[in-house]
Amino acid sequence: MKLELIKGDITKCHTDAIVNAANSGLLGGGGVDGAIHRAGGSAILEECIVIRDRQGGCPAGEAVITNAGNLPAKRVIHTVGPVWKGGQQNEKEKLHSCYINSLQLAEAYELESIAFPNISTGVYGYPKAQAAKTAFNAVKSYKSSTLRKVVFVCFDEENYQLYKRLI
Numbered sequence: 001m002k003l004e005l006i007k008g009d010i011t012k013c014h015t016d017a018i019v020n021a022a023n024s025g026l027l028g029g030g031g032v033d034g035a036i037h038r039a040g041g042s043a044i045l046e047e048c049i050v051i052r053d054r055q056g057g058c059p060a061g062e063a064v065i066t067n068a069g070n071l072p073a074k075r076v077i078h079t080v081g082p083v084w085k086g087g088q089q090n091e092k093e094k095l096h097s098c099y100i101n102s103l104q105l106a107e108a109y110e111l112e113s114i115a116f117p118n119i120s121t122g123v124y125g126y127p128k129a130q131a132a133k134t135a136f137n138a139v140k141s142y143k144s145s146t147l148r149k150v151v152f153v154c155f156d157e158e159n160y161q162l163y164k165r166l167i
């Protein structure tokens with residue numbers, strides 16, 4: 001699996017899947033979630049509603065997959081990061097699971113490339129350096145036979161510099 005780093009807007013990515021940092025309600029929100037639903041259009045939300053009706057939302061650390069509406073990607077994987085509460089509430093394990101479960105879903109759908117935002121490092125307040133290490137370690141340790149490329153998409157300069165050092 002090739003690892004890439006870019007600075008920019010994940011809605012512009014042409015990878016097979018892009019990952020959304022969603023909330024457990026799955027009905028959209030601010031940050032990258034808002035950007036994805038705005039750019040992708042209502043088809044994504046419609047599928048989120050179906051999933052929500054079926055399983056009642058998505059707990060932190062887990063992931064679900066939908067169409068990608070008008071986005072250049074083929075699929076959106078919605079994962080729910082942990083809210084940072086000081087580090088004693090299994091935040092690290094949950095964040096690690098976000099990456100692993102998203103990769104597993106991409107593999108189950110035979111996707112070859114996936115782009116991740118810096119999950120939990122916005123509204124959810126996860127310290128960026130710690131989140132970057134967890135994200136990087138999770139992806140690095142993942143062995144896949146179908147996935148060829150993983151892209152880390154950093155929106156802000158601080159995250160970009162942190163990932164640059166790791167990669």
Ligand code: AR6
Binds near residue numbers: 032034035122124
């Ligand atoms: N492309 C890539 N990354 C982005 C973009 C974008 N277009 N926009 C923001 N980011 P956040 P969270 C980065 O707050 O912390 C939502 O309301 C941003 O700089 O989007 O997991 C959800 O509905 C940051 O580094 O997600 C949830 O309620 C990273 O994306 C809640 O926020 C994550 O910031 C989730 O909080």
